[in-house]
Amino acid sequence: MITEAREPRGGATLSPMAVPARVSLVTLGVADLPRSTAFYSALGWTMSPASTAEVSFFHTGGGLLALFGEEDLVTESGTLAAVGPGFRGVTLAINLESPGAVDRAVEEAESAGATVLKRPETAPWGGHVGYFADPDGHVWEVAHNPGFPLGPDGLPRLP
Amino acid sequence: MITEAREPRGGATLSPMAVPARVSLVTLGVADLPRSTAFYSALGWTMSPASTAEVSFFHTGGGLLALFGEEDLVTESGTLAAVGPGFRGVTLAINLESPGAVDRAVEEAESAGATVLKRPETAPWGGHVGYFADPDGHVWEVAHNPGFPLGPDGLPRLP
Numbered sequence: 511m512i513t514e515a516r517e518p519r520g521g522a523t524l525s526p527m528a529v530p531a532r533v534s535l536v537t538l539g540v541a542d543l544p545r546s547t548a549f550y551s552a553l554g555w556t557m558s559p560a561s562t563a564e565v566s567f568f569h570t571g572g573g574l575l576a577l578f579g580e581e582d583l584v585t586e587s588g589t590l591a592a593v594g595p596g597f598r599g600v601t602l603a604i605n606l607e608s609p610g611a612v613d614r615a616v617e618e619a620e621s622a623g624a625t626v627l628k629r630p631e632t633a634p635w636g637g638h639v640g641y642f643a644d645p646d647g648h649v650w651e652v653a654h655n656p657g658f659p660l661g662p663d664g665l666p667r668l669p
Numbered sequence: 670m671i672t673e674a675r676e677p678r679g680g681a682t683l684s685p686m687a688v689p690a691r692v693s694l695v696t697l698g699v700a701d702l703p704r705s706t707a708f709y710s711a712l713g714w715t716m717s718p719a720s721t722a723e724v725s726f727f728h729t730g731g732g733l734l735a736l737f738g739e740e741d742l743v744t745e746s747g748t749l750a751a752v753g754p755g756f757r758g759v760t761l762a763i764n765l766e767s768p769g770a771v772d773r774a775v776e777e778a779e780s781a782g783a784t785v786l787k788r789p790e791t792a793p794w795g796g797h798v799g800y801f802a803d804p805d806g807h808v809w810e811v812a813h814n815p816g817f818p819l820g821p822d823g824l825p826r827l828p
Contacts, residue, residue, distance in 0.1 A: 528713020529774045529781070529811075532730040532823050534764035536692055537810070554687020558827040560816070571691040572731025573762075573824050580758055587760055587800045587808050588787030594753030599739055600807065601746055603732075605693035615688045622688070628747030641746045648759065649746050651696070652688075657719070664691050665732050668717040 533573045536602060538648050539580035539593060546577045549645050552622035571664040580646070601641075603651040605658060605666050609638035615652045616640040624650075692732045695761060697807050698739035698752060705736045708804050711781035730823040739805070760800070762810040764817060764825050768797035774811045775799040783809075 540546040547566040551557060558567040558574070564582070568575040578586075580593050606612050612630045619642045620626050627649065630640030637655040644650065658666040699705040706725040710716060717726040717733070723741070727734040737745075739752050765771050771789045778801045779785050786808065789799030797813040817825040 529777050530730070530763060530765065530823060531712070531714040531728060531734075532763045533692070533695055533732060533734060533761050534730070534812075534819075534823070534825055535762040535810075536695060537760045537762065539758035539760075553690070555690040560827045567827055569690060569827070571689070571693070573692060574827065575690075575692060583758065583760060584756055587756070587810065589756040589800075589802075589808065591755035593758040594755035596750035596753035597743055597746070597748040598757040598759055599698035599742065599752040599805070600757055600759045601696045601698075601742060602692050603694035603696065604689060604691045606689065618688050641748075643748075646758070649748065651694075651746065653693075660693075664689060664693070666693055668719045668726055668728070668733065 535567075535574045535576050537576040537578050537583060538644070538646065539583040540577050540646050541580055542645070543577060543579060546645055549623050550575070550577070553619060598648065601649045601651050603653055605653050605655060605660060605664075607654065607660060609654050612638050612640055612652050612654050616642060619650070619652070694726075694733045694735050696735040696737050696742065697803070697805065698742040699736050699805050700739055701804070702736060702738060705804055708782050709734070709736070712778060757807065760808045760810050762812055764812050764814060764819060764823070766813065766819060768813050771797050771799055771811050771813050775801060778809070778811070 543566065550568050555568045558569060561567050566577040584592055604615065606615060616626060616630050624642035624644060627641040627643055630638055632638050637653055639651060639653045642650050661667045702725065709727050714727045717728060720726050725736040743751055763774065765774060775785060775789050783801035783803060786800040786802055789797055791797050795815050799811050801809050820826045
């Protein structure tokens with residue numbers, strides 16, 4: 511039953527007892543599930559029919575994106591603290607094939623109702639990067655990074 | 670240059686101008702990069718040699734996990750607010766093949782220095798779920814969900 515620790519990518523490789531290295535789902539706590547579901551649908555993302563009245567699952571190139579009531583998420587996760595104000599200290603990134611694709615994606619997100627935090631610009635290290643926030647303030651980076659080649663699933667391939 | 674919007678999984682399918690559905694990276698803002706890098710290494714996760722003194726990249730079964738100074742993340746993302754106190758309203762999940770694998774993974778995480786927020790228990794819907802926090806309070810769910818079959822990359826496959 512420790513086979514998951516021996517997989518080349520989905521599992522850890524250092525120890526058969528290590529914690530498998532996976533980001534299976536990213537769950538975002540939201541204040542208004544229909545509003546947030548509409549936002550990600552407006553981005554053009556495909557919702558799984560496994561979604562319910564309490565949780566929305568969206569397919570991505572990697573793990574699933576889940577939307578779940580913020581207060582329910584506090585309870586479920588066993589945290590005593592409510593969600594704090596301000597930036598949440600987490601960003602999610604969409605890496606794209608070209609600087610132009612970054613510009614277009616940020617425009618599309620804005621059309622879907624996103625708040626643009628930073629218009630795409632070329633970074634000193636050669637990348638082209640912008641940021642937007644979803645209706646709850648969750649921050650998405652949209653980036654072209656010439657040093658991060660993308661695999662067939664659209665995810666970055668690093669050594 | 671809109672080819673990424675036509676990919677079966679890494680891209681959106683509803684519109685050629687939609688935002689590609691990708692979680693390429695999850696970046697966690699951390700207060701002490703060496704401390705957090707040591708923690709994820711202690712989980713048995715493999716760090717990419719593309720990591721630098723400012724950012725650590727870890728391979729996962731999906732997108733990359735990046736660790737980056739919390740204040741730098743505030744500046745980079747163009748957010749004006751500093752990181753708020755309390756729960757951040759985001760959880761990351763590691764889905765595993767069995768209830769026993771969940772129990773073992775949470776024990777391993779605790780050995781690596783994680784704070785266990787909720788010991789694994791069987792949920793009313795049949796899953797087996799626990800939660801731990803990393804050194805900055807970022808919350809990880811560890812779950813066996815019999816309704817979410819896992820693919821060869823260890824990621825859940827939903828309709």
